Amino acid sequence: MTADIAKVRVGLDERSYDILIGSGLVARAGAEIVDRLGKVRAMIVTDENVAAAHLEALQASLLHAGIEHATHVLPTGETTKSFAHLEATVEAILAARLERGDIVIAFGGGVIGDLAGFAAGVVRRGMRFVQLPTSLLAQVDSSVGGKTGINSRHGKNLVGVFHQPRLVLADTDVLNTLSEREFRAGYAEVVKYGLIDKPEFFVWLEKNWHQVFSGGDARKQAIAISCQAKADVVGRDEFETGDRALLNLGHTFGHALEAFCAYDSARLVHGEGVAIGMALAHRFSTRLNLASSDDASRVEAHLRAVGLPTCIDEIPGMKPTAEALLTYIMQDKKVSRGALTFILTRGIGQCFIARDVPSSEVLAFLEQSLER
Amino acid sequence: MTADIAKVRVGLDERSYDILIGSGLVARAGAEIVDRLGKVRAMIVTDENVAAAHLEALQASLLHAGIEHATHVLPTGETTKSFAHLEATVEAILAARLERGDIVIAFGGGVIGDLAGFAAGVVRRGMRFVQLPTSLLAQVDSSVGGKTGINSRHGKNLVGVFHQPRLVLADTDVLNTLSEREFRAGYAEVVKYGLIDKPEFFVWLEKNWHQVFSGGDARKQAIAISCQAKADVVGRDEFETGDRALLNLGHTFGHALEAFCAYDSARLVHGEGVAIGMALAHRFSTRLNLASSDDASRVEAHLRAVGLPTCIDEIPGMKPTAEALLTYIMQDKKVSRGALTFILTRGIGQCFIARDVPSSEVLAFLEQSLER
Numbered sequence: 001m002t003a004d005i006a007k008v009r010v011g012l013d014e015r016s017y018d019i020l021i022g023s024g025l026v027a028r029a030g031a032e033i034v035d036r037l038g039k040v041r042a043m044i045v046t047d048e049n050v051a052a053a054h055l056e057a058l059q060a061s062l063l064h065a066g067i068e069h070a071t072h073v074l075p076t077g078e079t080t081k082s083f084a085h086l087e088a089t090v091e092a093i094l095a096a097r098l099e100r101g102d103i104v105i106a107f108g109g110g111v112i113g114d115l116a117g118f119a120a121g122v123v124r125r126g127m128r129f130v131q132l133p134t135s136l137l138a139q140v141d142s143s144v145g146g147k148t149g150i151n152s153r154h155g156k157n158l159v160g161v162f163h164q165p166r167l168v169l170a171d172t173d174v175l176n177t178l179s180e181r182e183f184r185a186g187y188a189e190v191v192k193y194g195l196i197d198k199p200e201f202f203v204w205l206e207k208n209w210h211q212v213f214s215g216g217d218a219r220k221q222a223i224a225i226s227c228q229a230k231a232d233v234v235g236r237d238e239f240e241t242g243d244r245a246l247l248n249l250g251h252t253f254g255h256a257l258e259a260f261c262a263y264d265s266a267r268l269v270h271g272e273g274v275a276i277g278m279a280l281a282h283r284f285s286t287r288l289n290l291a292s293s294d295d296a297s298r299v300e301a302h303l304r305a306v307g308l309p310t311c312i313d314e315i316p317g318m319k320p321t322a323e324a325l326l327t328y329i330m331q332d333k334k335v336s337r338g339a340l341t342f343i344l345t346r347g348i349g350q351c352f353i354a355r356d357v358p359s360s361e362v363l364a365f366l367e368q369s370l371e372r
Numbered sequence: 373m374t375a376d377i378a379k380v381r382v383g384l385d386e387r388s389y390d391i392l393i394g395s396g397l398v399a400r401a402g403a404e405i406v407d408r409l410g411k412v413r414a415m416i417v418t419d420e421n422v423a424a425a426h427l428e429a430l431q432a433s434l435l436h437a438g439i440e441h442a443t444h445v446l447p448t449g450e451t452t453k454s455f456a457h458l459e460a461t462v463e464a465i466l467a468a469r470l471e472r473g474d475i476v477i478a479f480g481g482g483v484i485g486d487l488a489g490f491a492a493g494v495v496r497r498g499m500r501f502v503q504l505p506t507s508l509l510a511q512v513d514s515s516v517g518g519k520t521g522i523n524s525r526h527g528k529n530l531v532g533v534f535h536q537p538r539l540v541l542a543d544t545d546v547l548n549t550l551s552e553r554e555f556r557a558g559y560a561e562v563v564k565y566g567l568i569d570k571p572e573f574f575v576w577l578e579k580n581w582h583q584v585f586s587g588g589d590a591r592k593q594a595i596a597i598s599c600q601a602k603a604d605v606v607g608r609d610e611f612e613t614g615d616r617a618l619l620n621l622g623h624t625f626g627h628a629l630e631a632f633c634a635y636d637s638a639r640l641v642h643g644e645g646v647a648i649g650m651a652l653a654h655r656f657s658t659r660l661n662l663a664s665s666d667d668a669s670r671v672e673a674h675l676r677a678v679g680l681p682t683c684i685d686e687i688p689g690m691k692p693t694a695e696a697l698l699t700y701i702m703q704d705k706k707v708s709r710g711a712l713t714f715i716l717t718r719g720i721g722q723c724f725i726a727r728d729v730p731s732s733e734v735l736a737f738l739e740q741s742l743e744r
Contacts, residue, residue: 087455094526122494125521125532126611149497154466160497161533239498 006224010144010231012238015164019144019227021220025171026057029105029132030065036167037103037128042069043093045116046107047076050134053177058107058132069105070096078263080111081150083159089119093127103128103166109135110142110270114160117148121163131168135178136186137271139170140193140226145234145244155331156255156263162239170227172220183213184307185271188250188278190222193229195278195299196246199349201225206302213306245353249343250277256328257312260320267317275303279310284365285344295347312370322366326359378596382516382603384610387536391516391599393592397543398429401477401504402437408539409475409500414441415465417488418479419448422506425549430479430504441477442468450635452483453522455531461491465499475500475538481507482514482642486532489520493535503540507550508558509643511542512565512598517606517616527703528627528635534611542599544592555585556679557643560622560650562594565601567650567671568618571721573597578674585678617725621715622649628700629684632692639689647675651682656737657716667719684742694738698731 005022020032033040042062046055051073062069072092074080093104104127106116113131120129133143149160175183190212194202211218230247237244254270254277261267282296300310313319329340340357377394392404405412414434418427423445434441444464446452465476476499478488485503492501505515521532547555562584566574583590602619609616626642626649633639654668672682685691701712712734716726 083455083459090455090531091524091526094524094530122521122531122533124530125519125534147497149494152463152466154463158466158496159462159494161494162497 004220006220008224008227008231010164011235012146012164015146015238017164017166017168019168019170019231021139021170021172021224021227023171023173023220025169026054026132026174027061029058029130029169030061030063030067032169033062033067033103033130033167034065037130040067040128041096041098041102042067042105042130043096043098043103044069044071044105044107045074045089045112045119046071047074047080047109047112049076050108050112054107054134054174058105074112074115076111078111078151078265081115081156083150085115086119086150089115090123093119093123098123098127100124100127103130105130105132106143106165107132107134109133109138113138113142114148114157115150117146117163117165118150118160121148121161126163128166129163131165133168133170134174136175136183136223137189138186139172139175139223140186141189141230143168143170144227144230146238156258168227170223172215172223175219176215180307181269185269185275187212187306188271188275188303188308190226191299191303192247192249192274192278193226195282195345195348196229196249196343196351197349198225198229199347201229202302202348206305209302209306243353245341246343246351249345249351250274250279250281252329252342253277253280253325256325257315257320259328259331260324261315261317268315272309275308276310276312276314279303280312280365280369281343282345283369284342284362285346287365287368288344288361291345291347291350295345298348319370322363322370325366326363329362330359376592378592380596380599380603382536383607384518384536387518387610389536389538389540391540391542391603393511393542393544393596393599395543395545395592397541398426398504398546399433401430401502401541402433402435402439404541405434405439405475405502405539406437409502412439412500413468413470413474414439414477414502415468415470415475416441416443416477416479417446417461417484417491418443419446419452419481419484421448422480422484426479426506426546430477446484446487448483450483450523450637453487453529455522457487458491458522461487462495465491465495470495470499472496472499475502477502477504478515478537479504479506481505481510485510485514486520486529487522489518489535489537490522490532493520493533498535500538501535503537505540505542506546508547508555508595509561510558511544511547511595512558513561513602515540515542516599516602518610528630540599542595544587544595547591548587552679553641557641557647559584559678560643560647560675560680562598563674564619564621564646564650565598567654567717567720568601568621568715568723569721570597570601571719573601574674574720578677581674581678615725617713618715618723621717621723622646622651622653624701624714625649625652625697628697629687629692631700631703632696633687633689640687644681647680648682648684648686651675652684652737652741653715654717655741656714656734657718659737659740660716660733663717663719663722667717670720691742694735694742697738698735701734702731 104120131143146164254273476492503515518536626645
């Protein structure tokens with residue numbers, strides 16, 4: 001491994017693995033896989049967009065390393081996370097006669113990582129799997145931690161397994177082909193790690209976000225710190241029975257907004273929902289006299305500076321009512337036995353899990369937010 | 373718990389659970405569940421046959437214990453282990469708004485246990501699940517050990533997860549409604565535990581099999597010893613990376629025969645395939661000068677005494693060629709990287725895992741067996 005590649009170790013006993021972050025990792029994927037996992041066979045699972053831009057490079061890298069492989073290309077977009085595509089992917093892996101020790105390579109954004117990871121988790125009751133995340137969101141969030149899954153008609157990500165990858169290769173160059181909007185949306189999750197418990201990282205982002213957006217060393221550093229932050233939380237709570245809930249900062253409000261927009265990405269993408277959700281979580285904490293309004297304003301200011309939304313009324317189209325949003329919040333799977341759980345904060349980098357938040361407080365806060 | 377209920381503990385650290393074996397456990401299911409798992413809500417997953425015979429008793433028991441529940445009834449038979457029925461079961465569980473701590477109750481034979489366990493393993497990335505096995509096969513084999521799954525067009529049980537139940541309730545009375553043939557097929561797996569490493573249990577079965585078939589204490593005892601035997605192996609090797617392969621005694625030949633019969637239960641059911649497979653494994657061990665031919669004859673004699681088949685030519689319909697059977701054996705998932713793995717024996721109760729068995733030896737043995 002060359003010096004310009006950052007490495008983050010996810011410590012989960014016998015399920016531990018490395019995340020490599022840096023330039024040119026798609027081209028070096030074959031060599032890294034053979035080095036770490038030996039002479040395996042592989043199924044590449046990817047989507048149409050990623051295939052058009054990067055598939056040849058990955059296939060060449062695998063061939064060069066002597067990794068025999070097949071490729072399964074899925075449609076781009078959230079609707080791919082369905083039972084039908086899961087079945088087709090599983091059958092494609094079995095048709096290629098891969099064994100438990102062979103690998104599934106998830107080559108794409110969060111949708112591909114979630115679906116391919118789920119498929120790898122259930123073929124022969126679990127085969128090895130490698131993540132090559134191609135979006136900023138996937139590099140800093142969904143490719144770390146082993147959550148895989150598809151959507152149900154009853155909600156997003158309600159069906160899946162915990163299945164850890166054996167290796168994650170985050171190629172920072174690939175992010176250059178993302179749209180500005182897509183990159184920004186992933187950046188919301190980067191900011192989240194600062195806000196949860198890394199105030200110094202948030203300060204660093206306020207100063208260096210331009211460099212993170214333009215690429216190079218600052219981008220690699222921001223991704224590495226984010227992966228390390230997530231790895232630390234996941235290492236403490238792999239199966240989400242406690243601390244891991246902190247990673248939901250901004251997500252309870254965010255998911256409700258996404259659901260209200262019927263997951264129409266023209267109106268709102270996940271990272272934008274999280275940005276608004278984080279701003280709301282800080283303002284809600286201010287209202288509950290937990291945090292200063294200066295901190296809430298500072299969070300808002302940074303999100304706005306990079307071009308992320310912070311208010312519900314920035315979402316184009318029909319405005320939700322407070323009651324409608326509360327209904328979506330109550331339906332979210334993070335509601336445990338009817339009690340509302342929120343990630344609240346005592347200030348920048350001081351988040352905590354608040355259980356039993358009264359729904360009346362949430363409703364009053366949402367009414368106030370929507371009146372402004 | 374009353375004194376007439378046997379209890380076997382499956383020791384898997386924080387995934388440990390009890391198997392209760394005895395009379396009247398369906399009627400006491402609600403009370404046992406509340407005692408051990410608290411006030412949960414439940415989804416009963418069952419099939420048409422079991423529902424007709426026993427569903428009312430289970431529902432009454434849950435109602436009496438205050439367990440709110442819904443029921444999902446599936447068609448009877450192996451084809452139920454499909455992606456389509458998995459999806460329908462998962463959506464039914466989600467429609468009932470069950471949470472991670474609620475339970476799925478698998479109420480049926482191996483098919484229902486495998487499918488319902490898989491569904492429980494993937495809803496919200498894993499919810500609690502309870503097995504109420506209603507066939508002898510399920511009571512002594514599939515309901516113990518956490519293997520769940522469905523079939524692929526590429527083979528049986530190729531898609532699934534390891535997901536341990538929280539409790540297994542094996543009601544020995546329910547077995548009275550099984551056909552003689554179905555009970556016998558399950559009995560083949562009981563014999564298997566003796567042959568693997570419990571010679572004294574095999575001797576006991578030779579003497580007491582009539583009582584096991586007629587019910588009462590001997591039946592309960594045989595089931596408890598079988599569950600304990602399986603629990604011991606699973607406790608040593610939960611994810612089948614080593615010793616657990618011993619449980620495949622008779623299964624490599626058996627699966628090949630089932631596949632040759634296209635899983636037509638009119639010709640051959642699983643337990644019958646295992647009976648023939650165990651007889652073949654012992655004869656093959658004799659041929660390889662590992663075991664005495666007296667031991668092989670004794671195994672055959674016991675299986676015949678209870679009415680189980682021991683020769684390939686007892687299967688009605690077209691006879692397979694040795695080459696055809698070898699092809700099926702090579703396709704079995706227990707073939708690791710092309711090398712043939714067999715469970716062979718040095719005598720009754722002295723099985724071991726033989727890796728790298730030459731396919732030429734297998735072929736020659738099959739040719740000889742088919743000529744007789």
